[in-house]
Amino acid sequence: MDNFFQMFPTVPFDPTVTGQGLWMIIAYPLAGALLCGLLGKTLGRANTHLIALGSVGTSFVLSVLAYWATCDRRAVVATPIGLVPWSVHGDFGTWFAAGSFKVNFGLSVDHLSGIMLLVITGVGFLIHMYSTEYMSDDKGYWRFFSYLNLFVAAMLTLVLADSLPLLFVGWEGVGLCSYLLIGFWYEDKEKAYAGRKAFITNRIGDFGFVVAAILMVLLTDAITQSPVQSFGREPSSAVFASRYQAGIDALGALSFPVIAETARTVATLEEQTIASGPLSGHSFQGVVTVTLLLFMLGAAGKSAQIPLYVWLPDAMAGPTPVSALIHAATMVTSGVYLFCRISALLVLSPTAMATIALIGAVTALWAALIAFSQVGIKKILAYSTVSQLGFMFLGIGTGAFWAAFLHLVTHAFFKACLFLGAGSVMHGNAGEEDITKLGAVRKEMPLTWATFLVATFAITGIVPLSGFFSKDAILHAAHSNVLTGYPMVLSLAWVIGTVAAFGTAFYMMRLYFLTFEGKRSPAAKVAHAHESGPAITVPLVILAALAVLAVVQGIPFLHTPEGLQTVFQAFLRPVFSDAAAISDHVRSVHWGEENGVPWGTYLFAWCIALAGGAFAFIMYKRNRRLPRALEPFRRASFAKFYIDEGVDILILRPLRGLSMALYRVVDAVLIDGFAVRGTAWVTARAGAALRYFQTGDAQTYAAVMVLALVAGILWALMKVAS
Amino acid sequence: MGHVPTSWYLILAAALFCIGVVGVLLRRNALVAFMGIELMLNAANLTFVAFARARGDLAGHVSAFFVIAVAAAEASVGLAIVIALYRARGTVNIDEIKTMRH
Numbered sequence A: 001m002d003n004f005f006q007m008f009p010t011v012p013f014d015p016t017v018t019g020q021g022l023w024m025i026i027a028y029p030l031a032g033a034l035l036c037g038l039l040g041k042t043l044g045r046a047n048t049h050l051i052a053l054g055s056v057g058t059s060f061v062l063s064v065l066a067y068w069a070t071c072d073r074r075a076v077v078a079t080p081i082g083l084v085p086w087s088v089h090g091d092f093g094t095w096f097a098a099g100s101f102k103v104n105f106g107l108s109v110d111h112l113s114g115i116m117l118l119v120i121t122g123v124g125f126l127i128h129m130y131s132t133e134y135m136s137d138d139k140g141y142w143r144f145f146s147y148l149n150l151f152v153a154a155m156l157t158l159v160l161a162d163s164l165p166l167l168f169v170g171w172e173g174v175g176l177c178s179y180l181l182i183g184f185w186y187e188d189k190e191k192a193y194a195g196r197k198a199f200i201t202n203r204i205g206d207f208g209f210v211v212a213a214i215l216m217v218l219l220t221d222a223i224t225q226s227p228v229q230s231f232g233r234e235p236s237s238a239v240f241a242s243r244y245q246a247g248i249d250a251l252g253a254l255s256f257p258v259i260a261e262t263a264r265t266v267a268t269l270e271e272q273t274i275a276s277g278p279l280s281g282h283s284f285q286g287v288v289t290v291t292l293l294l295f296m297l298g299a300a301g302k303s304a305q306i307p308l309y310v311w312l313p314d315a316m317a318g319p320t321p322v323s324a325l326i327h328a329a330t331m332v333t334s335g336v337y338l339f340c341r342i343s344a345l346l347v348l349s350p351t352a353m354a355t356i357a358l359i360g361a362v363t364a365l366w367a368a369l370i371a372f373s374q375v376g377i378k379k380i381l382a383y384s385t386v387s388q389l390g391f392m393f394l395g396i397g398t399g400a401f402w403a404a405f406l407h408l409v410t411h412a413f414f415k416a417c418l419f420l421g422a423g424s425v426m427h428g429n430a431g432e433e434d435i436t437k438l439g440a441v442r443k444e445m446p447l448t449w450a451t452f453l454v455a456t457f458a459i460t461g462i463v464p465l466s467g468f469f470s471k472d473a474i475l476h477a478a479h480s481n482v483l484t485g486y487p488m489v490l491s492l493a494w495v496i497g498t499v500a501a502f503g504t505a506f507y508m509m510r511l512y513f514l515t516f517e518g519k520r521s522p523a524a525k526v527a528h529a530h531e532s533g534p535a536i537t538v539p540l541v542i543l544a545a546l547a548v549l550a551v552v553q554g555i556p557f558l559h560t561p562e563g564l565q566t567v568f569q570a571f572l573r574p575v576f577s578d579a580a581a582i583s584d585h586v587r588s589v590h591w592g593e594e595n596g597v598p599w600g601t602y603l604f605a606w607c608i609a610l611a612g613g614a615f616a617f618i619m620y621k622r623n624r625r626l627p628r629a630l631e632p633f634r635r636a637s638f639a640k641f642y643i644d645e646g647v648d649i650l651i652l653r654p655l656r657g658l659s660m661a662l663y664r665v666v667d668a669v670l671i672d673g674f675a676v677r678g679t680a681w682v683t684a685r686a687g688a689a690l691r692y693f694q695t696g697d698a699q700t701y702a703a704v705m706v707l708a709l710v711a712g713i714l715w716a717l718m719k720v721a722s
Numbered sequence B: 001m002g003h004v005p006t007s008w009y010l011i012l013a014a015a016l017f018c019i020g021v022v023g024v025l026l027r028r029n030a031l032v033a034f035m036g037i038e039l040m041l042n043a044a045n046l047t048f049v050a051f052a053r054a055r056g057d058l059a060g061h062v063s064a065f066f067v068i069a070v071a072a073a074e075a076s077v078g079l080a081i082v083i084a085l086y087r088a089r090g091t092v093n094i095d096e097i098k099t100m101r102h
Helices: A015-043 A045-070 A111-134 A141-160 A164-182 A189-225 A237-251 A256-268 A284-302 A311-317 A320-329 A331-341 A350-371 A377-398 A401-428 A446-460 A466-480 A489-516 A534-549 A567-586 A599-621 A628-638 A640-693 A698-721 B006-026 B030-055 B059-089
Strands: A076-078 A083-085 A088-098 A101-109 A556-560 A563-566
Touching: A015 A045, A015 A076, A015 A088, A015 A101, A015 A141, A045 A088, A045 A101, A045 A111, A045 A141, A101 A111, A101 A141, A101 A164, A101 A237, A111 A141, A111 A320, A111 A331, A111 A401, A111 A534, A111 A567, A141 A164, A141 A320, A141 A331, A164 A189, A164 A284, A164 A311, A164 A320, A164 A331, A189 A237, A189 A256, A189 A284, A189 A311, A237 A256, A256 A284, A256 A567, A284 A331, A284 A350, A311 A320, A311 A377, A320 A331, A320 A377, A320 A401, A331 A377, A331 A401, A350 A377, A350 A489, A350 A640, A377 A401, A377 A466, A377 A489, A401 A446, A401 A466, A401 A534, A401 A567, A446 A466, A446 A489, A446 A534, A446 A599, A466 A489, A466 A534, A466 A599, A489 A599, A556 A567, A563 A567, A628 A640, A698 B006, B006 B030, B030 B059
Parallel strands: none
Antiparallel strands: A076 A083, A088 A101, A556 A563
16 A cells, blocks of 8 residues: 555645645635625626636645645644544634534545545636636626635535534535526526525435434434443553543544544444433444434435435526536535545444445436436436436445545546536527437537547446446446345345446437437527537536546556555545444445456446447437337336426425415414404504593592592501401 | 690591592682692691600601691792793683693
């Protein structure tokens, strides 16, 4: 391992100083968002572009520096719990504290978040550049760039955060920006509705996230209050307990180093139950499983997994660069990032892993089936994104974190390229989105065609491209790993995933053939498409090149003590070493053959991809009719299996009915009728009655006083008498 | 000199007080109502002095002097209000001066 890291250049400065400047990576896009948002209209178009691109570009340069620093062997962060190698950390004081619970404003970069930083700022920069032309004649361009910059700042916060609460700030921030950008053309009611749908669906997931974070705090409390003897740990229980407490005091219970330590502790506790506190009576393992499932609910909302995937296809109402940046490359992958972050916790629970793997696999297949028959070019890509995210979650569930993360990175490249290519096609065809009304775009838009083809091959899994290796690494892990207690789950997930991979090849090639090949559709809006300008084509070319070059990360050619590994796997090893050690300790995952070159599965996966592509070729290039028997399936797929209608009938309508009833009964009758108007009515009546006593005649008042006096005297006399 | 029982004084004071109250409540003329108030105050004074005599100390006398002082002040202020009212409205009839209604 160490030999490998000596390959990396040593930075010419002390890498630990980078930590002090990490806040600037967030601050630049944030300042850009403020400037563009407040002054954009007066500054003019070119200045807005300059600010937006400049801030993200600066962030990119700083990210490269931070990333480079984490590749230096001197980059070690000392925490009370222990040393964290290959990372830099900046602590900017206590953010908030309540009793013994505190949260630091701490940012840190390690290999995992370093790669994310590069993807966010790098792809983000390209998409900003693309937007300068794509949004050139939009009257809200300054608002657009302000939101886009704000999104980058929030996403960077999510990735840089070294604790769950700070991560949650970024998590909510990207959700907000997503909502703002989906409903960017808010004058269109449908698009504003799509924004709301995304926001509300995400709230459901965020609820799970918050409850899970609270459970984590309770779990940490339960551990610190357990008898010290129960920790059978080296060097000794007392040393461990004081170290753990020191870590909580210094970093806060929800910081990632403490969470990793919590996971290590729970791994040693076996089947013990919690003795005191709000969780008493439950086992540590059980609490961890529930926590993880709630985190999965949060991740399902953000990363569009079953059951909360419905918002993502509708999110295509936003401008295309937004779809590329937020709803394909970065934001929707934050659920995957979250699980990579807490991978040490995840491997404690085979139940949670099995659930995640199945959700991922089923989502991958489900979305691919819907993508079969859609006609909107962005709709297909949206369902494809849902499907690919399903693959990533499948990877998470199998314990192949590096493979899931590699797929995240390669997917960011090729899916951003696909979306931007789709945007370019729409840009050159008067905004036409329906692929049945396009066709023969190839000759008119050569650069868009070439890059789109490369990205299509990458997502399909054609051999020399990156998508093949990342997707296959996931499927290989699903094929060879076995979860303790759930022997069949991963095999089942592998079958579903393989079918989904076949589906991917089919719908992507269908999209390609209908859009770029064949004859120009007579229903096309314009007779001839025109190629887009350099601001659009340059990002396309760069992303396509990255989609090809990322393959270096995915080929297992690196000789390590563990055998042949991919660069990516070796590079992320420090991040996932806790997870590996813990899963070995609790034996939650039976690792199959992870190293070496799995020629058999490679060949199989390739055949699957080719078969899917060939099927699409026969049907759409050769214009074969669909067999009549499959027609009902096609119709159901086109209608997205009536999920939206089902949700409407089962959830929305009852909810709307209940709201209507509450409005009519509670609001209109009880609150308005009794509480509001009732108070006024009583006051008015009482006043009307009392005004007869207000004669203004001093003698009447005096008479009343005398009567009262007499009554008082009589009462006193009776008291005395009795 | 025959000994007059305290209760006689008190009955006289009560009678005076009731005459005062009736005067205040029933007479329309502000000045006469005013005289009723003076009558009530003096009834109170008489009570004080009667008890002081019965107890044989000076506390009641002191209170009576205070009441006389307050009554003097009250009379001057009250008469001033009556004069001001007369100047403003040309009448001292209470029925016609219902300013406390608003």
